[in-house]
Amino acid sequence: MINTKELWKNCLGQIENDVSKANFSTWFRNTCILKEDAGIIYIGVPNEFVRDWLKNKYHKLITKTIADFFDTMRAVEYSITKIEGIQEEVKNQNNASFINKELPLKDLYNINKEDNLNPRYKFDSFIVGSFNELAYAAAQAIIAKPGMSYNPFFVYGGTGLGKTHLIQGIGNSVKEKYPDKKVHYITLEKFATDLVNSFQFGNNKANSFKEKYRKYDLLIIDDIQFIGKMEKTQEELFHTFNTFYENNKQIVFSSDKHPNFIPGLEDRLKSRFAAGMIVDVSEPEYESRLAILKVKLQEFGINLDEEVVQYIASSIQGNIRELEGSLNTIICQYRLKNRPISLNEVKTLLKNNIKPKKGVVIKDIVKIIADFYNLEEAEIYEKTRRKEIVKARQVVMYILREDFNISYPLIGQKLGGKDHTTVIHSHLKIKSSIKTDASLVSELEQIRILFK
Amino acid sequence: MKLECNFEKLKNSIGQVEKVTGKNLTLPILSSILLIASGKTLKLRATNLSVGVEIEIPAKIEKEGVIAVSGSVLSNVFSNIFQTENIILEESENNIIIKTKKSKIKLKCQPYEDFPTIPVVSGDSFNIDSTKLVDGIKSVYYSSAVSDIKPEISSVYVYSNEDSLVFVSTDSFRLAEKKVKIKGIVDVSGILLPFKNIPEIIRIFGDIKGDLTVFFNKNQISIAFEGVYFTSRVIDGIFPDYKQIMPKENTTEAIILKQDLLSALKLSNIFSDKFNQLNLVIKPKEKVFEISSSNSIVGENNTTLDAALTGENVELSFNYKYFLDCLTSVNSDSLSLKLNQANRPMVISGVSDTSFTYLIMPMNR
Numbered sequence: 001m002i003n004t005k006e007l008w009k010n011c012l013g014q015i016e017n018d019v020s021k022a023n024f025s026t027w028f029r030n031t032c033i034l035k036e037d038a039g040i041i042y043i044g045v046p047n048e049f050v051r052d053w054l055k056n057k058y059h060k061l062i063t064k065t066i067a068d069f070f071d072t073m074r075a076v077e078y079s080i081t082k083i084e085g086i087q088e089e090v091k092n093q094n095n096a097s098f099i100n101k102e103l104p105l106k107d108l109y110n111i112n113k114e115d116n117l118n119p120r121y122k123f124d125s126f127i128v129g130s131f132n133e134l135a136y137a138a139a140q141a142i143i144a145k146p147g148m149s150y151n152p153f154f155v156y157g158g159t160g161l162g163k164t165h166l167i168q169g170i171g172n173s174v175k176e177k178y179p180d181k182k183v184h185y186i187t188l189e190k191f192a193t194d195l196v197n198s199f200q201f202g203n204n205k206a207n208s209f210k211e212k213y214r215k216y217d218l219l220i221i222d223d224i225q226f227i228g229k230m231e232k233t234q235e236e237l238f239h240t241f242n243t244f245y246e247n248n249k250q251i252v253f254s255s256d257k258h259p260n261f262i263p264g265l266e267d268r269l270k271s272r273f274a275a276g277m278i279v280d281v282s283e284p285e286y287e288s289r290l291a292i293l294k295v296k297l298q299e300f301g302i303n304l305d306e307e308v309v310q311y312i313a314s315s316i317q318g319n320i321r322e323l324e325g326s327l328n329t330i331i332c333q334y335r336l337k338n339r340p341i342s343l344n345e346v347k348t349l350l351k352n353n354i355k356p357k358k359g360v361v362i363k364d365i366v367k368i369i370a371d372f373y374n375l376e377e378a379e380i381y382e383k384t385r386r387k388e389i390v391k392a393r394q395v396v397m398y399i400l401r402e403d404f405n406i407s408y409p410l411i412g413q414k415l416g417g418k419d420h421t422t423v424i425h426s427h428l429k430i431k432s433s434i435k436t437d438a439s440l441v442s443e444l445e446q447i448r449i450l451f452k
Numbered sequence: 453m454k455l456e457c458n459f460e461k462l463k464n465s466i467g468q469v470e471k472v473t474g475k476n477l478t479l480p481i482l483s484s485i486l487l488i489a490s491g492k493t494l495k496l497r498a499t500n501l502s503v504g505v506e507i508e509i510p511a512k513i514e515k516e517g518v519i520a521v522s523g524s525v526l527s528n529v530f531s532n533i534f535q536t537e538n539i540i541l542e543e544s545e546n547n548i549i550i551k552t553k554k555s556k557i558k559l560k561c562q563p564y565e566d567f568p569t570i571p572v573v574s575g576d577s578f579n580i581d582s583t584k585l586v587d588g589i590k591s592v593y594y595s596s597a598v599s600d601i602k603p604e605i606s607s608v609y610v611y612s613n614e615d616s617l618v619f620v621s622t623d624s625f626r627l628a629e630k631k632v633k634i635k636g637i638v639d640v641s642g643i644l645l646p647f648k649n650i651p652e653i654i655r656i657f658g659d660i661k662g663d664l665t666v667f668f669n670k671n672q673i674s675i676a677f678e679g680v681y682f683t684s685r686v687i688d689g690i691f692p693d694y695k696q697i698m699p700k701e702n703t704t705e706a707i708i709l710k711q712d713l714l715s716a717l718k719l720s721n722i723f724s725d726k727f728n729q730l731n732l733v734i735k736p737k738e739k740v741f742e743i744s745s746s747n748s749i750v751g752e753n754n755t756t757l758d759a760a761l762t763g764e765n766v767e768l769s770f771n772y773k774y775f776l777d778c779l780t781s782v783n784s785d786s787l788s789l790k791l792n793q794a795n796r797p798m799v800i801s802g803v804s805d806t807s808f809t810y811l812i813m814p815m816n817r
Contacts, residue, residue, distance in 0.1 A: 026482075026501070047502075048571035048683075049499065049568060049685070051571070052568070053569060081688075
């Protein structure tokens with residue numbers, strides 16, 4: 001890796017001697033080397049006037065000068081970039097601004113309209129822990145070779161665990177690395193609305209919808225789990241998918257469920273999602289939570305006691321969004337009081353944010369499982385040996401035992417006065433069926449998702 | 453170089469390109485106009501590295517050649533020659549000799565080798581009637597921010613929506629939006645035309661009648677018409693998603709004659725303070741629409757206007773200048789003012805013309 005800044009500084013020093021002062025300050029001020037890639041030097045220029053002129057008039061000089069300093073150079077390319085810090089002097093705003101209220105435009109700047117990416121989501125601020133390292137590694141592989149390594153890339157996991165950050169991070173990195181690739185981020189909801197709109201305007205527009213999406217090189221669709229009931233959207237997505245896949249263009253999806261558990265998802269889409277890479281993002285463990293908190297604190301430029309940070313990390317479990325929320329409360333207090341916050345204060349502040357450990361209400365679980373099997377809740381408690389009810393009842397017992405660690409006698413008692421041996425039998429039966437019955441396994445997984 | 457051409461055409465073209473020659477620039481050659489005689493045409497080119505203009509006029513070329521002459525000198529010379537016949541330009545030893553029937557003028561030339569090329573824009577393109585383009589831009593550009601602090605709003609934002617091309621400008625105190633219907637429009641995801649280059653577009657294409665061809669990409673835009681080629685850089689930025697601040701409902705509405713309002717505003721102008729404050733009182737039940745302004749040195753005035761009013765009472769202050777700016781852009785005899793309580797913008801639009809919308813934020817009292 002060469003130091004492009006140093007290289008360009010040397011080159012400019014050399015070029016300055018060869019051209020007139022006026023020419024130098026007009027054409028070479030505000031330029032930089034963007035990057036060096038396999039011997040090709042990319043020079044960033046402020047606009048097309050400069051690009052054309054450097055290309056036509058000074059190309060030889062530039063090439064020669066760079067070659068003097070950097071002998072493995074093969075070619076020089078010019079591209080237009082936004083160069084910071086060249087804005088003209090800030091003029092005094094007129095008086096009106098003091099008294100006039102502004103339109104609330106400020107918050108609307110961030111999101112890039114062309115690709116919908118939020119520049120805030122970068123990998124610099126992405127914390128990698130064991131809970132998401134697989135997803136992260138896959139994302140990096142995709143950035144290295146979009147469309148070639150894992151296509152499609154499907155990330156799933158619970159809410160607030162950084163899925164959106166991850167997939168937008170892919171978008172932002174790809175955009176940075178390959179400026180000519182067209183990246184587009186969209187939520188499924190927007191995709192569907194777009195499709196509906198295109199129908200409204202007849203054939204012509206329907207085609208432009210297809211064209212619109214197919215021109216991108218990287219398509220990122222967020223929250224795909226809502227696709228279940230949208231048949232036409234599924235069809236359109238299917239075709240879009242095929243076009244992307246055939247042309248080796250990368251597609252990224254995120255969802256809160258594994259594709260197999262998205263209700264109403266057509267099999268042809270399911271199998272296509274599975275063709276690439278499906279990874280989950282789980283909840284961060286203690287160390288990761290600690291790391292996340294520390295990065296956030298650094299962003300805000302605030303120091304909290306190690307003890308306090310550890311307390312927050314240990315008491316707020318699961319969701320990263322909640323973790324951030326609690327931290328924001330504390331930071332707000334910190335700024336208000338203008339002094340470090342003690343552990344005790346933190347404890348009182350977070351009292352409301354900490355979820356009490358869920359007590360298990362057996363009735364609720366029965367209800368969820370009964371719903372899942374399309375049965376009445378009361379039927380589970382009935383003394384009947386109808387096959388479908390027996391199965392559901394056994395699953396209830398199994399789950400209560402496995403996941404909630406409730407004693408056999410208590411389970412029996414709650415489920416209509418069964419003997420504890422009945423419960424043991426049910427438990428064992430399901431346990432052994434799992435080994436052979438794949439559909440049962442997937443049923444159990446789906447049920448477990450419902451508990452979250 | 454030696455050529456003969458029509459005087460009027462040359463004079464007009466010089467007038468057009470001279471305006472974009474660079475002033476106060478580090479590169480002195482940019483203050484000149486480049487004359488290129490080749491084939492059957494004379495090309496005039498000028499640029500300040502933000503805008504570039506090239507105009508081609510027919511000429512009888514006896515000897516081809518290229519020269520660069522100071523733009524201001526050339527335009528001064530031409531505005532003071534009075535004749536209608538053809539004119540002869542001839543290059544001799546780093547000078548250019550301009551021969552008319554009655555006068556002979558010799559001007560010093562600049563070395564033309566350093567004169568830059570102007571970019572030829574490749575990318576998407578569409579056709580638009582010149583009056584529509586100029587109308588769209590003219591209707592909104594006065595609202596854009598003058599300072600360069602936020603380049604993305606120091607611009608006119610152009611994008612396509614359904615069957616229209618939409619022009620938007622804002623300086624964050626007011627916002628103007630104009631929709632222009634265009635047949636066979638292409639997808640324009642958003643072009644930010646720099647505010648500073650807008651007057652050039654209006655000046656050059658304001659007098660032209662016909663279909664213009666516009667080429668654009670994310671860095672540059674070009675507009676061409678027969679012998680005229682205009683190109684400007686495009687701001688690399690994101691225009692705020694202004695749709696979100698467009699008020700969807702309102703508590704008070706007033707319909708008022710444009711001419712009445714215009715006279716009242718002009719009167720208020722005399723009495724406004726240094727903040728251009730104008731007070732607006734609307735009381736629908738009592739049928740009161742009153743405009744007032746006061747100035748501690750000059751005096752004060754109160755004007756009531758006839759208006760059709762609905763909704764709640766409202767009392768707000770505005771910068772009268774913002775008010776006045778938009779009136780010429782409304783193609784309708786009566787205006788509709790939609791207001792909400794304090795801190796929410798007022799929406800102005802024509803009653804019979806829905807293509808133009810204008811937002812003004814009220815003042816703090």
